[in-house]
Amino acid sequence: MSPDASPRSRRERPAKRALSREAIVDAALAIVREEGIDALTMRHLAQALDTGPASLYVYVANRDELWDLVFDAAIGSIETEPTDPARWREQLHALAGRMVSLMVVEYPGMARLAMAHIPVGDNALRVSESILSLLKAGGVGDQAAAYAADLLSMYVTAIAYEQSLYAQLYADPEHEQREVARITQRFAAISPERFPTLAALGDKLTTGDGEERFSLGLDVLVNGLLATPTEGRLTRTAWGEPGS
Amino acid sequence: MSPDASPRSRRERPAKRALSREAIVDAALAIVREEGIDALTMRHLAQALDTGPASLYVYVANRDELWDLVFDAAIGSIETEPTDPARWREQLHALAGRMVSLMVVEYPGMARLAMAHIPVGDNALRVSESILSLLKAGGVGDQAAAYAADLLSMYVTAIAYEQSLYAQLYADPEHEQREVARITQRFAAISPERFPTLAALGDKLTTGDGEERFSLGLDVLVNGLLATPTEGRLTRTAWGEPGS
DNA sequence: ACCTGAACACCGTTCAAGT
DNA sequence: ACCTGAACACCGTTCAAGT
Numbered sequence: 001m002s003p004d005a006s007p008r009s010r011r012e013r014p015a016k017r018a019l020s021r022e023a024i025v026d027a028a029l030a031i032v033r034e035e036g037i038d039a040l041t042m043r044h045l046a047q048a049l050d051t052g053p054a055s056l057y058v059y060v061a062n063r064d065e066l067w068d069l070v071f072d073a074a075i076g077s078i079e080t081e082p083t084d085p086a087r088w089r090e091q092l093h094a095l096a097g098r099m100v101s102l103m104v105v106e107y108p109g110m111a112r113l114a115m116a117h118i119p120v121g122d123n124a125l126r127v128s129e130s131i132l133s134l135l136k137a138g139g140v141g142d143q144a145a146a147y148a149a150d151l152l153s154m155y156v157t158a159i160a161y162e163q164s165l166y167a168q169l170y171a172d173p174e175h176e177q178r179e180v181a182r183i184t185q186r187f188a189a190i191s192p193e194r195f196p197t198l199a200a201l202g203d204k205l206t207t208g209d210g211e212e213r214f215s216l217g218l219d220v221l222v223n224g225l226l227a228t229p230t231e232g233r234l235t236r237t238a239w240g241e242p243g244s
Numbered sequence: 245m246s247p248d249a250s251p252r253s254r255r256e257r258p259a260k261r262a263l264s265r266e267a268i269v270d271a272a273l274a275i276v277r278e279e280g281i282d283a284l285t286m287r288h289l290a291q292a293l294d295t296g297p298a299s300l301y302v303y304v305a306n307r308d309e310l311w312d313l314v315f316d317a318a319i320g321s322i323e324t325e326p327t328d329p330a331r332w333r334e335q336l337h338a339l340a341g342r343m344v345s346l347m348v349v350e351y352p353g354m355a356r357l358a359m360a361h362i363p364v365g366d367n368a369l370r371v372s373e374s375i376l377s378l379l380k381a382g383g384v385g386d387q388a389a390a391y392a393a394d395l396l397s398m399y400v401t402a403i404a405y406e407q408s409l410y411a412q413l414y415a416d417p418e419h420e421q422r423e424v425a426r427i428t429q430r431f432a433a434i435s436p437e438r439f440p441t442l443a444a445l446g447d448k449l450t451t452g453d454g455e456e457r458f459s460l461g462l463d464v465l466v467n468g469l470l471a472t473p474t475e476g477r478l479t480r481t482a483w484g485e486p487g488s
Numbered sequence: 489a490c491c492t493g494a495a496c497a498c499c500g501t502t503c504a505a506g507t
Numbered sequence: 508a509c510c511t512g513a514a515c516a517c518c519g520t521t522c523a524a525g526t
Contacts, residue, residue: 019490042519052492053519063519115405117423120430125439132441146448151461158402161359179361186364195369197376204390208478216477217395224468233460234452263509286500296511297500307500 019049021059021069028070029107036168037109040070064116071113072121078102080130088137089222095130096156096218103160104167111160114153128153138222144230148221155221159214166210263293265303265313272314273351280412281353284314308360315357316365322346324374332381333466339374340400340462347404348411355404358397372397382466388474392465399465403458410454 027048031040042063046053060066078098084091103111128149135145170176192199208216271292275284286307290297304310322342328335347355372393379389414420436443452460 129439146445195373209480220468223471224464227467236453
C-alpha cells in the first residue's frame with residue numbers, strides 16, 4: 001500500500017518472502033487450521049509457500065521433525081495459569097479440555113502429531129509442568145504424579161484422536177451412513193446367549209456424548225491415582241539415565 | 245507331493261488359488277506378522293497373492309474394510325476364559341496384557357488398525373463381553389462398566405501403539421540414537437526456574453519400564469472406576485438409538 | 489548457502505477391457 | 508462374475524544442477 005521506504009529503490013513487489021523454519025511452521029499451522037491434518041503434506045505445504053517440496057528439506061530434516069515443530073507451536077496457544085490448590089481439580093479439567101479442543105476444533109486431527117513422538121518441545125514441557133503442579137496440589141504422590149503426566153497426556157491425545165475421527169466421519173454424509181450401519185450391525189450381533197453381559201447393559205453402552213465421557217474418564221483417572229499406592233511399583237528403567 | 249486324486253485329470257500345478265475374502269485376510273495377517281503393519285498395503289498384499297491391487301477390490305470395499313477384517317481375525321487368537329469372581333482383577337490384567345502383546349509382538353504395529361474404527365467384529369465383541377463380565381464381577385456398576393469397556397480398550401490400544409513405536413524405533417540404531425538425543429535435550433531443557441515441579445521430580449519421570457507402567461495404569465483405571473460414582477453423569481446420547 | 493526440476497520408489501482407487 | 512493392465516492423482520525424499 002504505502003511506498004517502499006527502504007534505501008534501495010522499490011520494486012514492483014517485495015521479493016518472495018525468504019523461507020525459514022518459522023515461515024514453514026506458520027504455513028503448516030495455517031494448513032492444519034483451515035484444512036485439517038490430512039492436508040499437511042510436504043508437497044502441499046511447499047505449494048502453499050510457492051516453492052517445491054525439496055526446498056523444505058533445507059530447514060527441516062524430514063516430515064517427523066516438521067510434525068514436532070508444528071505440534072509444539074500449536075500447543076503454544078495453550079495458556080497455563082498458576083496453580084490454585086483450592087481449585088486444582090477444576091483447573092486440571094480446564095487444561096485437559098483446552099488441549100482436546102485445540103487438537104479437535106482449532107487444529108483438526110492434530111492429535112496424530114502427538115502420537116508420532118512423545119512431545120517434548122518447550123510448550124509441551126510448560127503444559128506438563130502445569131499438570132504436575134496441579135497433581136501435586138491435589139495430594140498425588142511424587143512417583144504417581146510423574147507417571148500420571150504421561151497417562152493424562154495419553155488420555156487427552158487418545159480422546160482427541162477419536163473425536164477427530166468422528167468429526168471427520170460425520171462431515172461426510174456417505175461415510176456417516178456407513179458408520180451408523182456398522183454400529184447398528186454391532187447391536188444386532190449382540191445375542192443374549194453369546195454375550196449376556198453386553199446384552200444386559202443394552203443402551204448403557206452408548207450413553208453419554210463425547211464431553212460427558214471425557215470428563216468422567218478424567219475423574220476416573222484422577223481418583224484412581226489418589227486411590228492407588230505407587231511406592232515400589234516403578235523400579236526398572238527403560239531409558240537409562242539421560243542426564244548423566 | 246501326492247498325486248492328484250480328483251476325477252478331472254491332473255495338471256502340472258493346481259490352478260492359482262481362487263481369491264476370496266478369507267484368503268485375502270489370511271495373506272494380510274501373514275504380512276503383518278512377518279513384516280509389521282507398515283508393510284500391509286493394498287499393493288504389497290496383492291503382490292503376495294500374486295495378483296494386481298485391483299483384484300482385491302472385488303472382495304473388499306477399501307483399505308478400511310480390510311483393516312476391520314484383519315483386526316478382528318487377529319483378535320480371534322485371544323482366548324477368553326470364564327470369569328472367576330475371586331480372580332477378576334488378575335484375569336482382567338491377563339486379558340489386557342494378552343491384547344497388548346498381540347498388537348505389539350505377534351502383529352507388530354497392529355494397534356493402528358484399532359484406532360481407525362472402534363472394533364466391533366465378532367471377536368472384538370467376545371473380548372468386550374469378557375471385560376464387562378470381569379468388571380461386573382469386581383463390583384463395578386452398570387453404567388461405569390459400560391463406559392469402562394471403551395476406556396480400557398482405549399488404554400490397551402494406546403499402550404500398544406506407543407510400545408510399537410518404540411519397538412520400531414529401537415530396531416534401527418540410527419533412529420534410536422536420534423530419539424535418545426531428543427530425550428536428552430528434553431532433560432537439558434528442564435530448568436528449575438521455569439519448570440520447578442518437573443525439575444523436582446527428576447529421575448522419577450523416567451522410572452518404570454513398559455510393563456510396570458502398563459500394569460500400574462491398569463490399576464489406576466480399575467481403582468478409579470471403583471472410586472468414581474457414575475450415576476447421572478452420562479445422560480446425553482451421541483448415537484441416537486441404533487437398535488430402534 | 490540456498491533453491492529447485494526432475495526423478496525414484498512408492499501409495500489407494502477406478503475403470504475399461506478382457507475372460 | 509471375476510480378473511487385470513493401465514491410468515489417475517497423489518505421497519516423502521534425494522540429488523545433481525543451478526544461482
